[in-house]
Amino acid sequence: MKPVLHIVRLMVTADPWAMARGAALSILVIAMGAALLGLSGWFITATGLAGIAGIGIAFDVFRPSAGVRFLALGRAAARYGERLLTHDATLRALAALRVVLLRGYARGDARDLMRLRGEGALTRIVSDVDALDGLILRLVLPLLAALLTHLMVFLTLGWLVGWSVAGVILAGYVPAAAVILLILARRSIRPSSEAEDAGQHLRRGVIDMMRDRDALILAAQLPRKEDRLQGLDAQARAASSRLDRAERDAGFAVSVLVAVVAMGAFVAGAALLNSGEVGAANAIIGLFVALALAEAVLPLRRGVSDLGRMVGAAGRVVPEIAGEALPIPDAPVTDGPLLSLNRGGLQLTLHAGQAVVVTAASGAGKSTLLMQIAGLGDDQGIEIMGTRPSLWPEAALRDVLTVLPQRSGLIAGSVRDNLSLGGALSDDALWSALDTVVLADDIRARGGLEATLGEGGAGLSGGQARRLALARTLLKNPQILLLDEPTEGLDTDTADRVLTRVRLALPDTLIIAAMHRGADHPIFDRTVGLSG
Structure with a gap:
């Protein structure tokens, strides 16, 4: 009882x-x-x-x-x-x-x-x-x-x-x-x-x-x-x-x-x-x-x-x-490296403007690592600007870091509704994000920003739904962008264009992508392999 x-x-x-x-x-x-x-x-x-x-x-x-x-x-x-x-x-x-x-x-x-x-x-x-x-x-x-x-x-x-x-x-x-x-x-x-x-x-x-x-x-x-x-x-x-x-x-x-x-x-x-x-x-x-x-x-x-x-x-x-009554302290944010990892033999110090690809066999923990960096798991040995993610104020952490998980949800509503979950934005900003992910022409053909989507983005193909979720992520303009299989469901040419345009759209953002294929793309200046 x-x-x-x-x-x-x-x-x-x-x-x-x-x-x-x-x-x-x-x-x-x-x-x-x-x-x-x-x-x-x-x-x-x-x-x-x-x-x-x-x-x-x-x-x-x-x-x-x-x-x-x-x-x-x-x-x-x-x-x-x-x-x-x-x-x-x-x-x-x-x-x-x-x-x-x-x-x-x-x-x-x-x-x-x-x-x-x-x-x-x-x-x-x-x-x-x-x-x-x-x-x-x-x-x-x-x-x-x-x-x-x-x-x-x-x-x-x-x-x-x-x-x-x-x-x-x-x-x-x-x-x-x-x-x-x-x-x-x-x-x-x-x-x-x-x-x-x-x-x-x-x-x-x-x-x-x-x-x-x-x-x-x-x-x-x-x-x-x-x-x-x-x-x-x-x-x-x-x-x-x-x-x-x-x-x-x-x-x-x-x-x-x-x-x-x-x-x-x-x-x-x-x-x-x-x-x-x-x-x-x-x-x-x-x-x-x-x-x-x-x-x-x-x-x-x-x-x-x-x-x-x-x-x-x-x-x-x-x-x-349990323990919800114990508030998480708002730790002070220092001027340390943008992101540092020191855990399980993995030692990295990453700065703004870098692009890192994480590779490993399925089940080795690529997605888990991204979620831990995002403050949704054991963040021991992970620091963002010198402070562990779990000690950041929630709102401040989400302003600095954005993640595109492997399964991203879309809502029933218009394209504008899906892109504006984080707040109202101008049409120019929405179209710019869609153009970055090579989706603007497809959306115009469907009727523009007011085009209606079904539950879970029904009406779009898997690759289109993935790119729409990526466009929503880019609109946050984060300092750290975590991408879990961002090109899944895309052909080689479209995947290449998307990654190139993401890098051009966010030149000062630290990008960390977990990928099975496409790890040799030229936007990545570092490859990190995880052991199972």
Whole structure:
């Protein structure tokens, strides 16, 4: 449960005032509901007794009825405000959680970041954050409101009616409800987690089957794939069925508890009436308040039944955000060499205007080295202007260094949208970048900068999409440019022209390119080989 408590602390501290407002109104709603039912019960009993005694005409019905109307309208208004403020607090907390989570992922190395590109990982992240939204809204706030309301009711009933009635309600509800909810938690954690996992596998399996349907049909594997998906669906349904059964049993137990506590409050009130300590109207208040307090316990079932899903999500999220509260110091930037590397037998001191090509067999670590220089991995032995990349302020590092990874993403939108992700630029600057990567004529033929691209740059060939991503990189005009296979998918002549024009466009930039072919291009003045 430690990861859950860590997430709760993070979400509560994201905006404590918003949480406090939501909690206060949650308490107010339950307290006003108990007061409304208690006052109504007292009013009905008192007017009945006044009528029996023949003094009904002298009985003041105006103030109690006004109180009933006030509590009814006030409770409705408080309920609206409670929904508004608790959801606002939850959304603020989730926004803070997403920011911290993304920062945590950003601290990972290049391989970790690449693994996040798959639909399975992305679906899991979204599902985990969605699961944690119920932690505050359906568990923490209702539990806090229930406990504080029971304490308020205990003190108020002890003063108005008697401590025996107040004690019966408090001692009946709190321990018994805690036991019921603990049993529900034990019964629901496993099926809740199993239902979530099976649902995740089912969604990914359906996506994979739709994406690979042609290959599955040709390989005669479609029926086997369908059988597997039906098995996952059966697992999810079975887990959901066990979860529903546990929640229904808990609901029945709570209903029995409400009846028992209400009867206990009635008996305790009757005992006080028989002893002459209270009147009949006051003696009945405990019964109605006990019935009203069911509203504080019943909503907790939903949050507790989802606890398994929340625990699993918190267990996956917390390792990614661990240490996020410890800020990375803004180290001073010195006037050392533009880039120096001293690690694993590799010793380099590089300056502005140089062009270095890194060669090695596949899997030897070319891409990893570029990502480490970019501050996305273990940067031990790497210094930019005398300071390790991880110690640079993020914004300052991105102004100095730009990287074109092996898989560069394009967005659905216009060519201008894709080139302007780093900020608005003039048309002349955009066309100059496109001309540098030998793409200007192709873009003009497609309709110019407003030409629309599909998701991931659909509509462009692989080589065109690669050059468009490279053009976007060049617009940053960095001091250090890291290129991972920049000419992949290009013919020899186009690759030669692109590299030549990149060097001419950025004459003072340190260029480091990881390449399998084209390492002998004349723009490179140094070749670095990595051993596997």
